[in-house]
Amino acid sequence: MTESDEERRLEGTGVTPAVGVGPVHWLAADLELPDPPDADAVDPSTERERVADARERALEALDREREATAERVGESEAEIFDAHAAFLTDPQLEDGIDEAIDDGLPAAHAVRAAFEDPIAQFEAMEGSMAERADDLRDVRDRLVRTLLGRESTGIPSGSVLLAERLTPSDTTGLDPDAVAGVATVTGGRTAHAAILARALGLPAVVGVGEELRELEAGTRVVVDGERGLVIVDPDPETRARAERERDLEPIAEPVETADDRPIEVAANVGGDDFAAAADRGADGIGLFRTEFLFLDREEPPTEDEQYEAYADALEAFPDGRVIVRTLDVGGDKPLPYREGAPERNPFLGARGIRVALGELSDLFETQLRAICRAAATEDGGDLAVMFPMIATIEELEEALARLEAAASEVAEEGVDRERPEVGVMIETPSAAFVADELAARVDFLSIGTNDLTQYVMAADRENERVANLQDPLHPAVLRAIDRTTSHGSDAWVGVCGELAGDPAVTELLIGLGVEELSMSPIAIPAVKRRVREIDSAEARALADRALEAETREDVRTLLDGE
């Protein structure tokens, strides 16, 4: 997708593999109250009764929402509402409200006043305790809404809901058929509201930041809950693509080209959303980024923890293949519990297999043991293992020896010896140049087009000054892909970079000899459809012409002409 001059992209954290399109509607997060009347004008006993009555009604509403959530999402998510009920009937808060009423405040103002300090206290605490502050705000607003008789929020159908933050009640109160998507200023992937949005399949991006606040009601946006983007004033092409992704029904079964060549269409997964990937019609997982198991924590994951994660992924694809990429950290992705010396060019430094074979050798061994154990489990699909950032044959042989050692070790401990399929990522020009030697030693090669483009073009992916060089359709990158597919041995070749998820490029990739495409789950239905329309011979002819192209403009013209 190219960015036009008009549209603006705000980045946040995507929480759902789904996209939504629509005009913006702001959820009035803080219910404005008029100034309270003079203390003499308030009758405390009436106000206390009003609060008691509102509390009852709010508890009943919580109960109904709890039931609905248990049914739609699950029992454990529904228990969030138990915490809210407990806050609603908290004796300390009840006392606080009573005191505020005695001081002369009317009911709604008293509720506001009584919640102020507890919210501030939770907010000041570290980590997940800040989420309790969100729960308290939620309970407070529920009580205030009930007191004001504004229980329903009146969201226009088809709009994209924006909020400072989204509370669990806001989220479960939303009708996924009526709301196009949600985006919030603050919040993270693990907040209750995010979990609920994901469970409801609601396109959602959280933690977009201050820029989101500038969007006025009615502004058109695309909420891309997979890529974590809010696209403001999308151009027609972006919108059409988003609408296509939104409306396409997943194809559950594997697909073939029009002339019966099977093409595996798999998902890139960076968290534990295996079920979501399967729901979008993934044949398997083509890239399981295991880094998420290692990052954002104080200690590395244990062998058992990893084993569980891999086994869960396999279970989600009983008839498919799950390609587990070994630890790909270092340089740009530092581990909190390992301090490496800062590097001048981290992208050209100690990354991927280089650190796995070196300073992170012990973590690598543990991971390989977990992989070998998971590969031996009876349940679920086939596990494959893939090494990142390979640049030389020696690195591959060393990694294979480590894998063999781990397999022998667990075999001695009584685990069935199962040799997983093994592959390497083709991300460096050197790997592309020696693809034939690599292919002779492994079962598959998987091209990471993002890094391969970065290294072929010598243009840092994160440096906007060289953004014009970061085009995976440059003939130089295409020739590196061709070099990889023409290795002359039995190993199959896949693509797991961003390029794989663009249906406009599917024919070219198949023409180049790619047999597997792995992408964001959201792109799967469109790519599967595209595969079915493609004729292999025509695709090969297109690829041949693209390989002869001199510039990337020539390649794009060629693709547009098809």
Add this chain to the structure above:
Amino acid sequence: MIDRSLTVVPENGLHARPAARFVSTASQYDSVIEVSTEDGEPVDASSMLAVTGLNVRSGERVTLSVDGPDEDAAFEALEEILTTPEEE
């Protein structure tokens, strides 16, 4: 009066869900029930605000004191919540 120290087992400590269970259970008994962390002041076990405010993590020790007519049953019920891993 029962006054005993326990290690909190649920993975998320005494936060949202286990805390809600703990608080609503404590509210069902007539006994006066208080909970405290190792060097903290005891707080009312029937207050969600007070209990979550303790910020008790998994593996931390807390003291549970129960005083009243149904103290045995109350202690037993609360002990179970504090020492049973949270099922997902």
